[in-house]
Amino acid sequence: xxxxxxxxxxxxxxxxxxxxxxxxxxxxxxxxxxxxxxxxxxxxxxxxxxxxxxxxxxxxxxxxxxxxxxxxxxxxxxxxxxxxxxxxxxxxxxxxxxxxxxxxxxxxxxxxxxxxxxxxxxxxxxxxxxxxxxxxxxxxxxxxxxxxxxxxxxxxxxxxxxxxxxxxxxxxxxxxxxxxxxxxxxxxxxxxxxxxxxxxxxxxxxxxxxxxxxxxxxxxxxxxxxxxxxxxxxxx
Numbered sequence: 001x002x003x004x005x006x007x008x009x010x011x012x013x014x015x016x017x018x019x020x021x022x023x024x025x026x027x028x029x030x031x032x033x034x035x036x037x038x039x040x041x042x043x044x045x046x047x048x049x050x051x052x053x054x055x056x057x058x059x060x061x062x063x064x065x066x067x068x069x070x071x072x073x074x075x076x077x078x079x080x081x082x083x084x085x086x087x088x089x090x091x092x093x094x095x096x097x098x099x100x101x102x103x104x105x106x107x108x109x110x111x112x113x114x115x116x117x118x119x120x121x122x123x124x125x126x127x128x129x130x131x132x133x134x135x136x137x138x139x140x141x142x143x144x145x146x147x148x149x150x151x152x153x154x155x156x157x158x159x160x161x162x163x164x165x166x167x168x169x170x171x172x173x174x175x176x177x178x179x180x181x182x183x184x185x186x187x188x189x190x191x192x193x194x195x196x197x198x199x200x201x202x203x204x205x206x207x208x209x210x211x212x213x214x215x216x217x218x219x220x221x222x223x224x225x226x227x228x229x230x231x232x233x234x235x236x
Contacts, residue, residue, distance in 0.1 A: 038092070041232055043084050045082050045093075046071055046226065046230075048070070055080065057081060060078075063078075064077055069227055071225065071227065073226065074223045075220070080210050081209040082208045085205040086231055088179075089164055090163050091113075091232075092160070092230050092231070093160050094226065094227045095157070096225035097158070099155050100222070107219070108154075109213075110123070110219070111224045113160060113210065114208070115206070121183060123211075127151045133145035138185040140181055140196065143195075143196070144191060147192065150186045151186075160183065160185060163181070163234075165234070169202035169203070173203075180195060181196050
């Protein structure tokens, strides 16, 4: 009879009290998130006041404006990325897509969350706005369509909670094994441990990036809003 089973049997015995020695190091204590506040072990990427930890891809300071705890990124500011780098991580961010009823498909409010600056989780106004499945909100862009369309109406705050395990890299930069992505959109599971294919080689660490829509042909003027962005680095 194994030690764990024996311990359970001891608990069931009338009047029995058992002691069990720990079988490994105790988990590190982390206070959970509460009322919009990040957990105690989080790396804060945007706290509502300061975006000095963000820059464009060519190293210039971000020109997204800040008001009322929100980062406002208008078309033309360029894709911005965090100074913090990570490999595997749990990531939280909240976003608000503007209402653009005169547009359809990918021309509506459009952005993306780029994991390690390269693997895109699509942000799009997908509320009553059909487009190609692996380009809709909650998609791992070009690789995996979301399990369900969990989009709220434009103008309402939405939430991504991401668990990302990075691809495994060989010493020469080639991919030994694909990464994995689990994504909750507004509390609903939309990506369930799906493979993340590295199409441009493999990197050890990279930033979190927020995509500007200006690179899209005929992209209309759009202001995306972001708040409460943090991550927790995960062990390999």
